[in-house]
Structures are given as C-alpha cells and as structure tokens.
Amino acid sequence: MPNITRRTFGFVVGAGATTLAMPYYARAQGKPRVVVIGGGAGGATAARYMAKDAGEDLDVTLIEANPQYTTCFFSNLYLGGYRSFDSITHGYDNLASNYGITVVNAMADSVDREAREVVMADGSKVPYDRLIVAPGIDLIYDSVPGYSEEAAEVMPHAWKAGPQTKLLKARLDAIENGQQVVMVAPPNPYRCPPGPYERVSMMAHLFKEKGYDDCKIVIIDPKPKFSKQGLFTEGWEKYYPGMIEWYGPDVHGGIASVDPQTGEVETDLDTFRGDLVNVIPAQKAGMIAASAGLTNDSGFCPIDPASMRSQADENIFVIGDASIAGDMPKSGFSANSQAKVAAMTIRGELTGSKVFPAKYSNTCWSLIETNDGVKVGAQYAPSAEKIASTSSFISQTGEDDALRQATYEESVGWYKGITTDIFGT
Structure with a gap:
C-alpha cells in the first residue's frame, strides 16, 4: 500500500x-x-x-x-x-x-x-x-550504441540524481593518478545544457586537489558547440591546463559504440578507453x-x-x-x-x-573552480508560437576574480532560496 x-x-x-x-x-x-x-x-x-x-x-x-x-x-x-x-x-x-x-x-x-x-x-x-x-526526463539508453540501463551500473550517467549520483561519486573518488575519464555528452535537447561541462570542471578540480597531474578527461560530444563554451574553455585552460580534451563531431566523426566490459568508447576517429566512463544519453519526457x-x-x-x-x-x-x-x-x-x-x-x-x-525566467550557474562561478539566463514571455526570450545575459570571459566569486555566492544563495520555494522549508 x-x-x-x-x-x-x-x-x-x-x-x-x-x-x-x-x-x-x-x-x-x-x-x-x-x-x-x-x-x-x-x-x-x-x-x-x-x-x-x-x-x-x-x-x-x-x-x-x-x-x-x-x-x-x-x-x-x-x-x-x-x-x-x-x-x-x-x-x-x-x-x-x-x-x-x-x-x-x-x-x-x-x-x-x-x-x-x-x-x-x-x-x-x-x-x-x-x-x-x-x-x-527518461533516458534513451540505446541512443548510444552498446549502452543500456544495465550498462549504467558500470558506466553511470548520473543524470537522474540519487543512487546514480552516489555511484558516479564513488567511481570518481577511486580514480588514481595517471588514469583517464571519458564522458559521452548528450545531444540536444537535454536537461541542464551547461551541466556536463560543469561536471567535467568538478572532476578536474577533484584531481587537482589530490595533486593528480597526470589524469585526463576526454569529452566525446555529439554537438558541434555547447552552452557557455567560451567560459568553460577559458577556465579549463586557466586552472586545468592539459587535463581536458573536447572532441566535437567534426573531429571524432560519430560514436560507434561503448563497451561496458572494456571501458571503451569507439568513434570514427579513435577508440578511447576510460577507467571511468560517464555516458549521458539522449533524453525524452x-x-x-x-x-x-x-x-x-x-x-x-x-x-x-x-x-x-x-x-x-x-x-x-x-x-x-x-x-x-x-x-x-x-x-x-x-x-x-x-x-x-x-x-x-x-x-x-x-x-x-x-x-x-504569464512571465517566465531562468538562470543557470556553473562552478569552474573554487569561487569562479559563471552564469547565463533570460527573461521570457509567451508568443503565439512559443515561450520566447525577451532579454538575456551571460558572464563574460576575462571577468575579474571578485565578480566571479560574487557570481558563485549568488548561486549558493539561489540554491537555498529555490529549495525553500519548492519545499517551503
């Protein structure tokens, strides 16, 4: 019952x-x-x-x-x-x-x-x-050849928060210096457009904190560009030089398959092996x-x-x-x-x-490194065809440290405020 x-x-x-x-x-x-x-x-x-x-x-x-x-x-x-x-x-x-x-x-x-x-x-x-x-959302597991709900226990997606998030954290904490993480990013449209790239930033931050100077994170992306790309790329070069490699479809040529047994991601360009593979498949309602x-x-x-x-x-x-x-x-x-x-x-x-x-709004914050937060957002109103953006904003490359710290602190305040708004606590 x-x-x-x-x-x-x-x-x-x-x-x-x-x-x-x-x-x-x-x-x-x-x-x-x-x-x-x-x-x-x-x-x-x-x-x-x-x-x-x-x-x-x-x-x-x-x-x-x-x-x-x-x-x-x-x-x-x-x-x-x-x-x-x-x-x-x-x-x-x-x-x-x-x-x-x-x-x-x-x-x-x-x-x-x-x-x-x-x-x-x-x-x-x-x-x-x-x-x-x-x-x-529900996940379209077979949008990535070789991936499945069972494979997610080996190659966690963690795109539905809960047990999968804990699994990815445990697998991430077990990575040793010299090992490689491979992420298969999702195609549009998907939940939280900047999310995969903030995740990569947090993985890199964790390795840096541990003193790992020989870890790699490879992103195999089905999209030719991604949300806040200039901001993330700037941050990766500043904080994690040489650690993160991003491959768009023009470079990797397409994802042929993933193999949960070997940790391999096969593309037209090459086969990438990860000691941890994070696959985020396509999504639907x-x-x-x-x-x-x-x-x-x-x-x-x-x-x-x-x-x-x-x-x-x-x-x-x-x-x-x-x-x-x-x-x-x-x-x-x-x-x-x-x-x-x-x-x-x-x-x-x-x-x-x-x-x-009706009036709508959205802001998405991302943390690149300690006290280095960036954001993107907009205001929206209904039109005859769709909910349309009426104004927008985004963090800029080259911002000073104080502004980035203020942006991060703003996000922390927002989290407390929105969870109170949702649950009334």
Whole structure:
C-alpha cells in the first residue's frame, strides 16, 4: 500500500461483490481536485503554490514515487567535494504538514484522460479536475550504441540524481593518478545544457586537489558547440591546463559504440578507453507523459506558451523538463518558473481568482573552480508560437576574480532560496 500522508483513502464496494474494490482516493467535500505527478522542482512548486495561495479552496495531491528528492542542480558540486549529499536531498513532510497537501509516495502508472483519473501502479485511482504532469526526463539508453540501463551500473550517467549520483561519486573518488575519464555528452535537447561541462570542471578540480597531474578527461560530444563554451574553455585552460580534451563531431566523426566490459568508447576517429566512463544519453519526457498521449514525435510535450496547458488535453498541464518550452532551457529554475504560471492558471479556473499574464525566467550557474562561478539566463514571455526570450545575459570571459566569486555566492544563495520555494522549508 502506498504511503499516504495527511488524508486517507475511501473504499467502494463493487456492485454485487463481497470484496472491496480497488481503493479510490477521496475528494474533500465540494473542493476541486488538483493532482500533480512528480515532486521535483516543477511539481513540488506547483503543489505548494496552489495549496498556499488557494487556502482551503483546492484539494491538492502530490504523487511522487520517491520519499526524498535529490536535486540535479548542485549535484556536480557534490561530485567536486563542495557539497554533501544530504545538502542536496530534500523531503516532502513540510508540504504535507504545513500546507495540507496529500503526499502519495507511490508510482503513477498511467492517466485515464476520459475518466480524469491517475491510475497507480497498485491499481488504485486518483481522480482530478486538473492534472499537472511534471515527470522530468527518461533516458534513451540505446541512443548510444552498446549502452543500456544495465550498462549504467558500470558506466553511470548520473543524470537522474540519487543512487546514480552516489555511484558516479564513488567511481570518481577511486580514480588514481595517471588514469583517464571519458564522458559521452548528450545531444540536444537535454536537461541542464551547461551541466556536463560543469561536471567535467568538478572532476578536474577533484584531481587537482589530490595533486593528480597526470589524469585526463576526454569529452566525446555529439554537438558541434555547447552552452557557455567560451567560459568553460577559458577556465579549463586557466586552472586545468592539459587535463581536458573536447572532441566535437567534426573531429571524432560519430560514436560507434561503448563497451561496458572494456571501458571503451569507439568513434570514427579513435577508440578511447576510460577507467571511468560517464555516458549521458539522449533524453525524452518521463514515461507517463508518453503513455498519457501528451508527447509528439520529439518525445516531449507541446504546451500552450501562456499557461503550460497541454496541447493534447485542456485539463492537463505539463511543466519542467518534459515540456517543449520554446526558448527556455530544461532546468530546475525553468521548472520552478513554469510551475507558478500553471498553478496561477489552474487556481484562476477552479476558484475564480485573478490570473495575470504569464512571465517566465531562468538562470543557470556553473562552478569552474573554487569561487569562479559563471552564469547565463533570460527573461521570457509567451508568443503565439512559443515561450520566447525577451532579454538575456551571460558572464563574460576575462571577468575579474571578485565578480566571479560574487557570481558563485549568488548561486549558493539561489540554491537555498529555490529549495525553500519548492519545499517551503
């Protein structure tokens, strides 16, 4: 039985039956029901904002399979030794106890759009008037020939934070001087565009701290360029000269296969062997989004730019990494921003409260070396076709040390602020 906090099931007796039917989650008397699938930066924010701003007018349920959430953002700092694992891991107790949200720690299996019910893995059903789908990403393992879910236990991706993050950290800590790390970077679009390159920076930082002067990190990238490339390249040359090599597709010619048994990555150019191989495959919307019929041929979910409403179903909203959000990148900040727009829209529809024009924002910070932080971000507004950037900014090469330290300190403050905004703690 799933662990359900704050509220309880109702059971119904099947007609003519002597046994109880599958449990049916009870609706609070007279209240519209909003269900959120996924307790990450988007889903938990949406649930909290609806419960916080609607008071007793909405019945809010948050379905999340995991009892705790580990943030992908700042997980690279854990790899680099700047953060503990506990510092990037958060629970849902406060959402239940302080905001009256029903938190269901169980797996949602499918969505019955006609009946407006979420069908749980145990067969129980959660009815909704509005549904927010925030399942994050799923990995397309076979987008890298030879890679698989089983291979990820040898060649960790760590692109879903949690046990994979710990595995990559353990493997990274075991590297000895003179050994080589190979990263297979992901193709667009993917979660956190600067993330792979911050990860490489944190790996290099760890080796430098240990006094390893003979380690190599090789990046095999399917993209001809990457986010903040000039900033990362400048930093790598400054702090880790000769340690990091980046190969774009024009050089390596294509990734033919990876071999978990030998640690080899075969390309048209050469075969690269890693004592640690970090494979980050292509990505798509979390599985339940596809099974609910919310995705298109891209594997992600088209939405209305003004509300985050699914283009496939007027009663469903898709936020975060699973959505096709125009110019917005897939990031925790983006998901948090989109969640507030969706929550405001739903609250307006179900309670008659005022709905303001949608505005979105995002900033992505990256740490290159101690106190050397860089950032990129933008403000966004809906257009007829997409969520469009209205203004943007990015750190510049050659910035002085004081500015870079201030940028890093800003990111630390942001992390504390956004996790409080998500979980209300």
